[in-house]
Amino acid sequence: MQVKKVGRNGLVSSAIGLGGLALTGAYGRVEPAESFRTVGHALDLGVTLIDLAVPGAGGARGTVERLVGKAVSGRRDEVLITSCGGPARPERSVEASLRRLRTDRIDVYSLHLGGTARVEETVGRMARLVADGKVGSLGLCGPTAGQLRRAHAVHPIALVASEYSLWDRRVEERLLPAARELGVGFSACRPLGRGFLTGRVVSPEQFEPGDHRLADPRFEAGNLAVNRKLLPAAEYVAAQLNLGLGRLALAWLLSRGDDVVAVPSTRSRIHLEMNAAAAGVRLTPELGASLAAAFPAQAVAGGGRRRPP
Numbered sequence: 095m096q097v098k099k100v101g102r103n104g105l106v107s108s109a110i111g112l113g114g115l116a117l118t119g120a121y122g123r124v125e126p127a128e129s130f131r132t133v134g135h136a137l138d139l140g141v142t143l144i145d146l147a148v149p150g151a152g153g154a155r156g157t158v159e160r161l162v163g164k165a166v167s168g169r170r171d172e173v174l175i176t177s178c179g180g181p182a183r184p185e186r187s188v189e190a191s192l193r194r195l196r197t198d199r200i201d202v203y204s205l206h207l208g209g210t211a212r213v214e215e216t217v218g219r220m221a222r223l224v225a226d227g228k229v230g231s232l233g234l235c236g237p238t239a240g241q242l243r244r245a246h247a248v249h250p251i252a253l254v255a256s257e258y259s260l261w262d263r264r265v266e267e268r269l270l271p272a273a274r275e276l277g278v279g280f281s282a283c284r285p286l287g288r289g290f291l292t293g294r295v296v297s298p299e300q301f302e303p304g305d306h307r308l309a310d311p312r313f314e315a316g317n318l319a320v321n322r323k324l325l326p327a328a329e330y331v332a333a334q335l336n337l338g339l340g341r342l343a344l345a346w347l348l349s350r351g352d353d354v355v356a357v358p359s360t361r362s363r364i365h366l367e368m369n370a371a372a373a374g375v376r377l378t379p380e381l382g383a384s385l386a387a388a389f390p391a392q393a394v395a396g397g398g399r400r401r402p403p
Contacts, residue, residue, distance in 0.1 A: 095140030096373040101353055102277030103231060103252035105202070107174050109348050109373040111143030112136045112366065113283065113359030117161065118154035120306040121289065124361050126161065133165035135363045137172050139370045145281065145357045146191075147178035147204050147235050147255055159194035167196065176202040176253070176281070178235050181216040188223055202253050204233030205245075213244045221249040233281075239272035246276050258282035258354075260291055260343050260389045261312075261324065262397065274353060285347050285356040286369075288313070292340035293325055311396030320395040327388035337375065342385075344372035349382045 096109040115121070117129045133144070144162055148155045159177065166173050177200050179187035184205065191200055205220065207213055223229040231252035234245055245251050254273050258265050259282065273280050288307050289295050298313050307313045312321060325339070332342040340358075347356045358369045377385075391397065 098352055098355060100279030100355055101252060103250050105252050105279050107355050108140055108142040109355055110141060110370050111145055111355055111357035112141050113357045114146040114158045115148045116359040116361040117158045118148055122302050129161055129361050130165050132361060132363050132366055133162055136366055137169055141370060143174045145176045147176055156194055159191055163195035170197060174201045176204060178204040178206055180206050184220055188228055199228060199230055201230040202233045203229040204235045204255055206235045207237055207241050213241055214248050217245045217248040239268040242272050251278050253279045253281055255281040255283050257284045259285045259287045260346055261287045261394050263391060280354045282347050282354055282356045285344055286340050286358050291343040314396060317395035324389055324393060328385060341368060341372045344369060345375035345377055346382055346385050349377045
């Protein structure tokens with residue numbers, strides 16, 4: 095597994111991480127025993143970043159934090175754990191996460207600031223948790239470039255997490271350049287486009303009730319039919335390189351820079367192995383540019399509307 099020094103704040107992470115959202119049942123039913131084995135297998139493959147920045151402070155996230163805490167018991171020093179919370183009472187949120195994870199520190203604690211948060215006040219409170227040793231570094235989930243700059247002025251921000259993939263490159267406009275200017279690492283969430291970039295999603299009828307993709311306009315039947323027309327160019331490249339489409343999509347993200355790590359979410363050990371293998375793929379700059387050109391932002395149907403976490 096390729097290891098990256100992410101940003102200028104001392105974070106070292108595997109190029110491919112493991113996102114926790116799929117372990118909550120967001121993309122289909124979860125079998126707890128398999129989820130437990132998946133986390134352990136991630137460590138065996140050299141995956142060190144486990145991202146637990148998922149919705150549901152006392153519900154979904156709490157369940158996954160307990161599972162991960164148990165799965166990494168005895169191997170805690172092999173893992174870079176990230177979790178998250180909102181601006182309301184972050185101290186209480188951190189204490190709850192520490193109990194569920196059965197650890198004395200959270201390596202990166204990321205804040206969901208929202209549109210009206212008091213950035214300086216909230217980050218200042220979180221800085222005290224860093225000083226106390228309960229949090230190793232601070233991160234931000236889905237901030238604007240302006241929020242990142244304001245937060246970083248109060249306390250160094252080590253990691254920004256936001257959606258980034260071949261079919262969603264909005265962060266390249268402002269957020270990613272700001273992160274690079276400040277030396278902040280970038281965690282690419284939903285790097286497989288919630289499964290779209292694997293080529294296996296052909297209809298919203300595939301999704302079980304409660305699947306988060308049912309609320310994502312990009313997966314509405316009409317939009318999905320339009321969006322699937324974007325895939326053949328990438329499928330051709332994948333075939334030429336003898337790669338699966340998902341592996342190619344992850345390799346493309348890793349080619350964006352040494353400060354970018356990809357954090358696909360899965361509840362399957364088989365898919366985990368496929369994702370981890372992407373760290374060994376090297377794309378030429380020309381190939382990376384041609385793939386990006388195959389997914390122009392304005393061509394993604396439903397991509398300009400608000401989407402859920």
